[in-house]
Amino acid sequence: MTSYLRSFAADGERKKIWTFGKNGGDFELRAIKKVAVKFYLYAPKGPQGRDYAFEDKLASLEEMFGEEFWKTVCTGFVNLGDEAVRKALSLLTAVMWMRNPLHLQSMHDMHSQIVDFIQQAPELPDEIELNGKVVPIDKESWPTYRDAGEDDIKRMWLKHLDSATWLAELLMKMRWSILLSEKPVFITSDNPVVALHPTLRFRGIENPETTLAFPLSPTRVLHMDNRHSEPDNQYYPLKVSPRYINSLMWRYALNSMFSSRPTEEVCAEMCAEAEAQGYHWQPGGWLPDGKIEP
Numbered sequence: 001m002t003s004y005l006r007s008f009a010a011d012g013e014r015k016k017i018w019t020f021g022k023n024g025g026d027f028e029l030r031a032i033k034k035v036a037v038k039f040y041l042y043a044p045k046g047p048q049g050r051d052y053a054f055e056d057k058l059a060s061l062e063e064m065f066g067e068e069f070w071k072t073v074c075t076g077f078v079n080l081g082d083e084a085v086r087k088a089l090s091l092l093t094a095v096m097w098m099r100n101p102l103h104l105q106s107m108h109d110m111h112s113q114i115v116d117f118i119q120q121a122p123e124l125p126d127e128i129e130l131n132g133k134v135v136p137i138d139k140e141s142w143p144t145y146r147d148a149g150e151d152d153i154k155r156m157w158l159k160h161l162d163s164a165t166w167l168a169e170l171l172m173k174m175r176w177s178i179l180l181s182e183k184p185v186f187i188t189s190d191n192p193v194v195a196l197h198p199t200l201r202f203r204g205i206e207n208p209e210t211t212l213a214f215p216l217s218p219t220r221v222l223h224m225d226n227r228h229s230e231p232d233n234q235y236y237p238l239k240v241s242p243r244y245i246n247s248l249m250w251r252y253a254l255n256s257m258f259s260s261r262p263t264e265e266v267c268a269e270m271c272a273e274a275e276a277q278g279y280h281w282q283p284g285g286w287l288p289d290g291k292i293e294p
Contacts, residue, residue: 003065074217184218189253
């Protein structure tokens, strides 16, 4: 995450970035190495102490963010139809999405659902259906799975994350474009890869109406969708205010936004856009004009 955020740095040395948190606080210019940090997120405890193997893999992958290739992606023009470019960006996008703590929470939720469901059954089944998917049950390893603790579930998540190539392969099949701004206007967040669907629920990468947005830099946003009737591998100049894109990133942020511009300025722009669309602010969120909630 640190290497990625340097593309949004607010200083020439690429060491500082503007931040703002959903839980309040000040608009701050902070050292990049001190933001978006959660200790031991990828280092579960084991019999021999903490396992840093996956953190080492992430460190190797993040080296790509420091290469000339990434600089060109962020500030220049690359051939989005080139297989090597597509593979590299697909893998980076997949890992940036799956490494999100939300996916760890999803692993926790799935574990709890499976355990609760099976404990209500008269006997241990061979398989169960969960959220429309058939999940096989290994009766020999079931007690270990049932009694899994925090670090055990984290290891399950990291094993899933370690196989991100399956997701990268799906991303490569989508239609790609990059939204381009001549000025540095786009923000990012601690949840930079956003999956969208008109129903406001995730319906899968291959759903015809699924779209993904991933800010690459203050001047580039990678957009992926399944509208294959439209031109592929295009650059589209930004013709409207960046406030819509930035509001989207802020809405799906876990806690923090990051920007090369003062975040107070970014928030003022988003508020102006919301008011122009007929919304007003009250503690708890934005509401349509004319509506008041206690």
